Structure formats: structure tokens, C-alpha cells
Amino acid sequence: MLFQASAGFAQGNKRVSGLVVDSSKTGISNATILLIAGSDTLRTTTDTDGYFSFSRIKSDTFSISVSSMSYQSYSHAYTFGKEKHFEINTIELKYVQNMLKTVEIKGKPNPVRIMQDTIEFNAAAFQVLEGDNVADLIKQFPGMEVDDEYNVKTQGKDMVKLRINGKDFFTNNIQDFIGKLPAGIVSKVQIIDDYGDEANFTGLKIGEPTKMLNIVTKPNMNKGKFGNFGLNGGTNDQIGSVLNGNLWNDSKQSSGNLGYTTSNNGAGTTENVRISANHRDELGKNGNIGLNYNFTGNNNAFKSEQAVETLNPIGTFYTKSQSSGQNRNNRHNLNGDLNYNNKKIFVSGNFGASYNGTKGDNSYFTNQSGVIRQDLKNSSQSQNNSPNINGNFSFSKILKKKRNSLSASLGFSNNATNADQNISTNTLYYDKDTQLLKKDSLLNRNLITENNNQNFNMGFNFGMGLKTPKDSLARRSLNFNYSVSIGNSSSNVSTFVFNNLNHLPQYVDSLSTQYTSLFINQSLGINYNYNNKKIRYNFGLNARPSLMYNHYVNLNQKIKNNNLNYAPNLNFSKTISKGKTISVGYTGNNNSPSINQMQPIRNSQNLQNVIIGNPNLKPFFNHRLSSNFNYVNAKSGISMMSGLNFSTTQNEIVTNVILVPDTLNSLKQETRYENTNGTYNGSGNYNLNLPFKKNKYWLSYSGSFGISNRAVFVNDIKRFNKGINFSQQVKGNMNLKKFSFSGGVNYSFSSNTNILNAGSLNELYYLSLGQIAGTTFFNTHTFRADISNSVRLKKLTINASLNYNVTKSDAEFNSNNIRNVKNLETNLSSRLTIKKTYYFGVNASKRINSGYSLANVNPFILNASLSKAFLKNRALNLSVNANDLLNQGNNLSRYISGNSIIDSRSNQVTRVFTVALIYNLSQFGGQAFRVDADTSY
Numbered sequence: 001m002l003f004q005a006s007a008g009f010a011q012g013n014k015r016v017s018g019l020v021v022d023s024s025k026t027g028i029s030n031a032t033i034l035l036i037a038g039s040d041t042l043r044t045t046t047d048t049d050g051y052f053s054f055s056r057i058k059s060d061t062f063s064i065s066v067s068s069m070s071y072q073s074y075s076h077a078y079t080f081g082k083e084k085h086f087e088i089n090t091i092e093l094k095y096v097q098n099m100l101k102t103v104e105i106k107g108k109p110n111p112v113r114i115m116q117d118t119i120e121f122n123a124a125a126f127q128v129l130e131g132d133n134v135a136d137l138i139k140q141f142p143g144m145e146v147d148d149e150y151n152v153k154t155q156g157k158d159m160v161k162l163r164i165n166g167k168d169f170f171t172n173n174i175q176d177f178i179g180k181l182p183a184g185i186v187s188k189v190q191i192i193d194d195y196g197d198e199a200n201f202t203g204l205k206i207g208e209p210t211k212m213l214n215i216v217t218k219p220n221m222n223k224g225k226f227g228n229f230g231l232n233g234g235t236n237d238q239i240g241s242v243l244n245g246n247l248w249n250d251s252k253q254s255s256g257n258l259g260y261t262t263s264n265n266g267a268g269t270t271e272n273v274r275i276s277a278n279h280r281d282e283l284g285k286n287g288n289i290g291l292n293y294n295f296t297g298n299n300n301a302f303k304s305e306q307a308v309e310t311l312n313p314i315g316t317f318y319t320k321s322q323s324s325g326q327n328r329n330n331r332h333n334l335n336g337d338l339n340y341n342n343k344k345i346f347v348s349g350n351f352g353a354s355y356n357g358t359k360g361d362n363s364y365f366t367n368q369s370g371v372i373r374q375d376l377k378n379s380s381q382s383q384n385n386s387p388n389i390n391g392n393f394s395f396s397k398i399l400k401k402k403r404n405s406l407s408a409s410l411g412f413s414n415n416a417t418n419a420d421q422n423i424s425t426n427t428l429y430y431d432k433d434t435q436l437l438k439k440d441s442l443l444n445r446n447l448i449t450e451n452n453n454q455n456f457n458m459g460f461n462f463g464m465g466l467k468t469p470k471d472s473l474a475r476r477s478l479n480f481n482y483s484v485s486i487g488n489s490s491s492n493v494s495t496f497v498f499n500n501l502n503h504l505p506q507y508v509d510s511l512s513t514q515y516t517s518l519f520i521n522q523s524l525g526i527n528y529n530y531n532n533k534k535i536r537y538n539f540g541l542n543a544r545p546s547l548m549y550n551h552y553v554n555l556n557q558k559i560k561n562n563n564l565n566y567a568p569n570l571n572f573s574k575t576i577s578k579g580k581t582i583s584v585g586y587t588g589n590n591n592s593p594s595i596n597q598m599q600p601i602r603n604s605q606n607l608q609n610v611i612i613g614n615p616n617l618k619p620f621f622n623h624r625l626s627s628n629f630n631y632v633n634a635k636s637g638i639s640m641m642s643g644l645n646f647s648t649t650q651n652e653i654v655t656n657v658i659l660v661p662d663t664l665n666s667l668k669q670e671t672r673y674e675n676t677n678g679t680y681n682g683s684g685n686y687n688l689n690l691p692f693k694k695n696k697y698w699l700s701y702s703g704s705f706g707i708s709n710r711a712v713f714v715n716d717i718k719r720f721n722k723g724i725n726f727s728q729q730v731k732g733n734m735n736l737k738k739f740s741f742s743g744g745v746n747y748s749f750s751s752n753t754n755i756l757n758a759g760s761l762n763e764l765y766y767l768s769l770g771q772i773a774g775t776t777f778f779n780t781h782t783f784r785a786d787i788s789n790s791v792r793l794k795k796l797t798i799n800a801s802l803n804y805n806v807t808k809s810d811a812e813f814n815s816n817n818i819r820n821v822k823n824l825e826t827n828l829s830s831r832l833t834i835k836k837t838y839y840f841g842v843n844a845s846k847r848i849n850s851g852y853s854l855a856n857v858n859p860f861i862l863n864a865s866l867s868k869a870f871l872k873n874r875a876l877n878l879s880v881n882a883n884d885l886l887n888q889g890n891n892l893s894r895y896i897s898g899n900s901i902i903d904s905r906s907n908q909v910t911r912v913f914t915v916a917l918i919y920n921l922s923q924f925g926g927q928a929f930r931v932d933a934d935t936s937y
Contacts, residue, residue, distance in 0.1 A: 014080060017053040018088030020046050020066055022216070023166030025200055026118050026190060027051070028068055028093060037062035048578050049115055051533035066091055070219060089343055095165065095219060111695055112142070112632045112639045114579050116536060117193040117209070119154075119630060123186045125637070125695045127735040129792065130184075131932035134215065137183040140733070142689030142700055143641045144191075150175040154191055154211060155628065155643045156685050156704070161194060161212040165222055168337075170246070170253050170278050171292060174213055180226060180246075181215075182922060182929035188216040193583075197339065198396050201346040202405045204463050204479055206527055206538055206571065208587045208624065221925040223249040230918030236909045238263040245921070251288055253280040266909040268301025268326060287340035287347075292333075299328045303907040307854050310900040317370045325362030331355070344398050351391040359383050372667060373435060376608070377426035384419030384449070403465015403477065411457045419449040425607055444498040446505060447605065451491045459483030463529075474532035479540070483523045489595060490516045513601045514553040519592050521546045527569070537572040544590045546619050550598060557600070559615045565590040565650075567623065579632040586625045593617040593653055597673045607668065614673045621650040637695065642686040651675045656713035676711045678720060683707075698733040725750045741789040751779045781808045795833040802826050807894075809901065824848040837869040849892065854903045859888035861910075873928050876919045887911040 016035065020028045027050020035042040037059035046052045066074040071093035080086055111125035126140045139146050145153040152159040152174055162174045169177065193209035227245035232238070240261035247254045257276040262269065273296070280290035303324040310317040335352035359382070366376040390413035397406050422445070429439040459482065466476040495511035498504065527540030548561040567588030575581050596603070599613040625646045632639040656672040683706035690699045706725035711718060731744035788801035803825045829843040843863040867879035889910025894903050922929045 014057040031068035034065040119191040132183040134178040143687040185221040190214040224924030232916035234914035267303035271299040273297040286342040291336040306904040321366040328359040346396040349393040357385040373430040375428040382421040388415035405463040407461040417451040446496040453489040457485040584627040590621040637691040648680040703728040743787040797831040841865040884910040
């Protein structure tokens, strides 16, 4: 009897566990799991991260059924083997494509959901108006930033990849699509820490992840047709046409784009051509393939001016410059990718080929005054072409013992550059006291450059699964990896100097270079991985030996450079409780110095800044430590996201700026390179978001801070720049059915001040003869206030905003000359619907500027448009547009670089009258969606 009881207990102690995810590999919570084993029926639901488990199963065979709202049901039968714990491979549920009519639920949706590697925003908790695109939706998310070019950032990091429903979407380029896709098709938006497709397959998530944007669509909205077709013409010789179409049916995607514009921008003719084609489709049941071709051609004239004020302990240097020219650039790019995944084998491959050809004809005039009185007249004509080809292949397999995996990768690249450049440099020297011309120096050169680079890399990774711990949902593994990268490059720069009397060229050996270089970088590591439904971590040790061999042919000099770096790596993430996660990570990487940094031959292409390499440079090693804490309250919707980052560089390569007098007792600059230690950067960011009244009102508080210590060599003397950056912002939003309001205030402070030694005012620290970054001597304070509101009635839409910005930059010395820039800007835009198909719009903005070095006006920009819609869906529009009726537009900007304040302005025609005929196609799931064009003033 005791024996039978013991056997019965052992038989009934079998366990089953698994993970339920959607197509983006994000866990599905509250999914219903039904397990039938013989006459027993067990039921449970998945936890927040999608995990489930059963215990005390008696039968050797059982079946699992999984169901969840908006997903297709899943059923499968299983049989126990010798082991008592059966771990089901990830169960992926597909979205239901045919749903019943939408049922409106009055409950308050949770705006944010936080999981181990994913932050998920529920579109239903935010305001989505007719005409909004996905970018308009993302701008409302706490902790998210979207600029005018559709670049997306979160927690200080760029989003680098786009997917929809977990699948590749055309080019996967975020900027190409978030302005075209309507917000109305979106159910959820997920911010995913992406370790790569191979890591998702093997479960080995090692290293620092990138940020991926995954859009989850509403049911039956994973297919559509969108694009636009149009013609336009304008008063500034403007002619344009666009033909853009995209066909999307889940995994099957095809697109084509053809565009051409030409106009007179005030400096001359500018032309832009773009041709592209993209196709992606499934390859069998478990694979997909994509192919993309893109051509861009630009032929642009330009004319600009710049004023630079450079501070130094011995005085102030002023530079005013004017530049003009014509540049042409043609680029062809062809790439393709292939992926296959049957849950046992993962194969991924991609290839690319490109050709870039450029031509330029530019001239510059620079007037220098203050401590140095000198003028520069430069002109250059250049032509170069750069072909490139590359490819990568990776393979991963789950071995017979399901805990074990093997991965391998191969890659190569080959690129070349051939350039021909004529440079004319005319330097005018003046007497500092009398301001009379002392010498007119003219140098004409021809540089012929031939560069070739080849690179090959391969790597292996073996994951050995360890014995399953007591936690049935946990996994443990020991991983061994090895990778090697081999690069070979050659460069030959021939310099010919023209005789100013007979204009005959002569080869100059001292200004020419010829060298070859070979580098081998290796990485050998061992890592331990552990993960369960609450915790995931890995730690290990990596050794990275490197070898560089350089041969300088014209110097008959050979140099070897060997180095060995090693560092631990660590990734840790934990779900502390529902809606509360924390993560910490450390990575280390070594990088070899570039050929230009090592070559000991003087590079005199810029006579004001002669560059001399250092053949004794060592590779530099980057250490990066990052952490994040995210929290959301499911009931109140209150959320907080924060992060801390720290980095330092061992054997950092820095410039050593040396100022030397020339033959006329003026100054010129030599730049050399040194290895040094002591540089570090620390930063943090945080965002607290408070929703009220079913998310109709929002109040957010966000900020960032940073410290830095940067090693600088000036005249062979090492110093440190210590810096502080600090920013705080309070913002509020009110979103009602017909009225919305938002306002905010922001203060930021930045400092990166050079440490001066007492009694050293006669010492020359740094001089920016051109625009070369150096130490920073400025403390910059910026205050900004923004108010905007909009009214959307049936026939009238009004948007208004008020922006006030003050920037104060005070110097470490010469503080009596305070440099303040003030901008007060108001914007008002309206759109009136007349008789259903006529639209009249007016946009007005007034900006008041003060504090710039360049002469400027306070522009009042007035734009107006009248359009007529045709067809039943009003997709065809004929419009007449008048831009900058008062002709007051200017392109004026200021930024601080090194120890210089730089004001710049480009010449551009702003008053333009255009006529356009455009057909907009935007259909998703069989429904038409309007997507209004974004406009900035």
C-alpha cells in the first residue's frame, strides 16, 4: 500500500509551464488556459508577463487550449517524456481578423502598461482626432519625444526600428511612416528593448538593447492602401511631382515612390529626384523575404553667411564668413533580407550594395579680426565616387537537448573611394596695428585620393542549458562566444602643387601619403544566464585582444600595435510587482584608432589646421553602465519612468591642439592625437505623468541632469573640463471633444567650463581659427514657456500658440559682454470649411528676435490657402497657396560650439505662390482615413 501511494504521488507530481505571447513577442496577460488530462480539467490564467503553470498532473498525455479577447484560439495535444516537468515552447496567438461590431466600454482604459522589456501605451486612453497621424498620437505619450523630422526618442535614446504587429514593415524606418499612417488604426504602441531576432529565438539576451517601436493595430486593420499622387508649380520656377503608393496586406508589402522638384532658392537652382521600390512577402510558412532599391539625386545651390565670436583669455576673435556654391550628389542603394524561423532553426541574411557620386564647386571668404587680423579666400572643386558592397548571414539552431543552442554568423564588406579635388587657398595677412596688407599668399593644389577597405567578421555562440531549477518557469544556461573581425585597408593620396607663374603642377612628396593597414579584433567570452517570469539576468567576462599593423610606404616605416582589454558584462531586470520594473546593465567595448589618427604624415589639406597622426596610439575601451526604473499604477494611470547612465573611456583618444606662429608672426594650428584617461559622463532622466478625469487632463513633470569631466590637451598641457547640465519641465494638457489646451515651462542650464590657473592670462589656451571644437567657456541658461490651444468645430478649426524663449550665455571671463538671445513667437492658424468641399486656411506667425550678431528683422509670416475637394471621398484636392505674403522670412540660428558662439543664416526664397493638384489615398481595413499634413512655420 505504501509503495502504491508513493508511486501514485510521483505520477501526480508532473508539471506543465509555458508562455503566451502576441506577434511582437510581448506576453499576453489574463489569457485563459484550459488543460485536459484524462478525466481531469484544470483552468488558470496567465500572469502580467504571459506565464502560466500547472502541477500535480496524473496523465502522461494532455491537451492545452488557450483563448484571449481579440486573439485566435490555440489548441494542441502533448505527451510527457522521461522528465516530470514539461515546458511548452512559446505559444504565439494571432490577432482575430474578423470581429463583431465594436462594443463601446465605458470603463477607463489604462494608458500605460509596463513589462520586463516593454512599455505599452493604450491608444484608447489618449485623444485621437480625425486627421491625426501616428506621430500625433505618440507625442501625447509620457516620456516620448517626436521632432519635426519624425525622429522618436524615449528616455534619451533614439528609436531605431519600426514594426507593426511584430512584423517587419516595408523599410522598418520610423521616419518614413509615422507621419503617413493614421492614428485611428492603432490599438497599442509598444516600446521594446530589442536584443535582436536571434536573441528572441535563443532566449539569450546579452549586451545593450536598442529601442524598437511596435504598433499593434486594431482588428482587421493590418492591411491597407496609402500614398499620394500630385503635381505643383510655383512662382520661384518651382515645378514638382510626386507618385507614391503603398500596398500592405499583413506580411505582403509593396511600395513605389517617384518624386521630382526643382526651384530657385535665391542662390540658384535646386533639384531633387527620388526613386524607390520595396517589396516584402512571406517565404513559405515560416520565412519572409524583402528587397529594396532607392535612388536619390540632389543638385543644390547654396549661399550663406556666418558670424563667429571666439573667446580666449588673451582676447576675443571675430570671424565673419560668406560661402556659396553648387553641390551635386547621386546615390544608388540596393539591399535585401531573408529570414526563416520554424522554432527549431533560425536563419537570417541580408546584403547591400551602394554607389555614391558627388561633385562640388564651392567658394568661401572669411574675415578675421580681433586678436588676429587675417582674411581667407578659399575655393574648391571636387569629384568623388564611393562604391560599397556588404553582406551578413546568421544561423541558430535549438539542439536535440532543447536547453542547448548553437549560433554562427558571417559578414563581409568592401568599399572604395576615388576622389579628385582642386583647392585654391588665398591668405591675406595684415599688420595688427596699422591694419595694412603685409602679404598675399596663394597656394593651388590638386589632391588625388584612392582608398580601399575590406572587412570580414565571423562569430560563434554555444548555449548550454543547465538543470532546471525548482522554479518550473525558470531557465538557466551557460554560454560561450567567440568572434573575430579582420580589416584590411589601403590609402594613396597624391598632392600636386601648381606653380603660380606657369601654372604647371609638381608632385610634392611631403604632402602625399601612401600606406596599408591590417587590423584583427577578437572577442572571447563566457556568460551565465538565468530568467523566469519575474527576473532575468546574465553576467560574464569578455577578453578582447586586438592587433594593428601599419605600413607607411612613402616613409618606409612599419608599425605594430597590440593590445588586450577585458571586462565583465552584466544585464539584470526584475519585475518588482505588477507595473513596476527595474533594470541594470553594463557593457564594455574596445575600438581601434582610425588610420588618420595614426598616420605620422602631415595632412595639410587645411592650411589653418595641419593634422599629424600618432603611430603609437593604443585602442580605447568604453565602459557603459545604465539603469532604468519604470512604474505605473493600473487604477489611477499614474506613471513614472526614470533612467541613470554613466560612461568612461580608458585610453581615450583626444586631440592635442598646438598653436604655432607662422612666418609673418600670425598663428596657425596643429592637431595631434594622444591617449589619456580621466574622461567620464553621467546623466539621468525622469518623467512623472498624472492623468485626471478619465485621461482628459494630464499633468507631467520631467527633467534631466548630467555631469561630465573631459580631458583636453592644449599646447601639450593636459587639463579637464568639468560640466553640468540640468533641465526641468512642467507641462499640462486638457483634451476635450472640441477644445484642447496645453502649456508648459522649461528651464535648462548647461556648463562645461575650462579650469584656469591663476596668473596665466598671457597663456594661449585655444584659438578656433576655423570652426574646430575646443574647450567650452560658457554657462548657458535657457527659459522657455509655451501655450497652445485648438478649437475643432464642424466647419471651423482654429489653432493658436505662444512661445517665449530666452537664452543667456555668460563667459568664464570677459563677463561684461553678456550674450543674450530672446525670441518671442506667436502662431495662429485656422481652417474654414465652405459648402462642404471648399477649404480656406490662414496661418500667421510673428517672431521678435534680439541678440544676434547678424543683422536680422522681426518677421511677420503670413500664409494663406484655398482648396477644393473632389470625388465622393474628397481624396482629390486642388489648392492655391501663398507663402510669406509680406516677404519677411529669414533663416537665422545660433548655437555654441567649443569656445565659440556661432550665428548663421542661409539665403532662401520664402515668398512663393504655388498651385497643386494632389490625390491622397488612405484606406485601411476597407475604411477611408484622413491624414492631415503636418505644417511648421
